[in-house]
Amino acid sequence: MRNLLMRVSYDGTDYNGFQTQPGGHTIQDYLEEAIHRLSGEQLKITASGRTDAGVHARAQVFNFYTASPIPLERWCMALNTWLPEDIVVSDAMEVPLEFHSRHAAKRKTYRYTINANQHPDLFNRRYQIHHYGQLDIPAMEQGLRHLIGTYDYTTFASRKSTKSSHVRTIFDAWFERDTSMCRPGTRDQGVIHTYLSGNGFLQHMVRIIMGTLIEVGEGKRHPDDMKIILEAKNRAAAGPTAMGKGLMLWEVEYDITGNENPLQEF
Structure with a gap:
């Protein structure tokens, strides 16, 4: 076997x-x-x-x-x-x-992609959501930083979650912006990739985080509200669940040896 x-x-x-x-x-x-x-x-x-x-x-x-x-x-x-x-x-x-x-998984990283250009991308529409209005990207980055650490993420978990504990650790979270398709003289903001890396994620957790961050970007919430929302431990305090098509499981990392090809290199 x-x-x-x-x-x-x-x-x-x-x-x-x-x-x-x-x-x-x-x-x-x-x-x-x-x-x-x-x-x-x-x-x-x-x-x-x-x-x-x-x-x-x-x-x-x-x-x-x-x-x-x-x-x-x-x-x-x-x-x-x-x-x-x-x-x-x-x-x-x-x-x-x-x-x-x-x-055995030690770290998982997810990527969520928002097209913040004026027009949708026909060829990548299956892998990103398109946001029609302008976003305050620095505010979203500031809000995201409040979620890095070890916390009870009940606020950002689906109400259907059956996990006995909602405590997780987000090791790192960051934005990358691709402006290669931005047209000069337009309101194009580029394609925004948000990465969240942690020891595990709850059902809908990344999508609820992103739905809430989009509201920050729209000016409906202040970046520092993310800390208050997190501490509420109440799903009703967060924003909507962002669409699934923008989410991608990016990487799963392991750290064990005893094999000719260590899993951290897999």
Whole structure:
């Protein structure tokens, strides 16, 4: 028996999220079906975490146990022949049998993208939201800084959250702005990428943070309100849940050794 760890990227637009659910049509469903077609095994994979409907992943990580003798170097290409074109497995490695892709994750980074140019981007519309008005980007950056640290993030958790604790740590959070598509003499502000990196995130947490930060950018809230909103520990104190299509699971990091190819390099 082997424990295989893989990295998968996907465009989540047309899927009901990553995790298997009664309605089907999830990323997990397609991955497990591809593995079944390849190896003949009916199994369940374990992912680093779930993503909601419409949310994308640049580098989701999952593992599973297999008795198949298929060589490691053949798995990615073989699986991709059975997967839809918007799901791509890019890396595979063997890990210790006790490895669990969710429990072993040390750091996750998400990226949320806002197109703040005057007109929508036709070719990237599936991966960003378009904001029609001008945003106070420095105010949004100031508000975001209030969320870095270890706190109870109940305010920014879905009301449906079933977690026993809402305490999480955000290690870092920052903005990057791409102005390459801005037109001279217009109100274009560029494409704003917001990165949040932490030890874990609650259901809808990043999207609720972004919905609230957008209100800061619109002048509806003061940047320092973010601290008050956080301390309220009440979902009603925050802004709306931003659209899922702007969110992408950017990276999952591990820190264990005992393998010829340490996972921190995966």
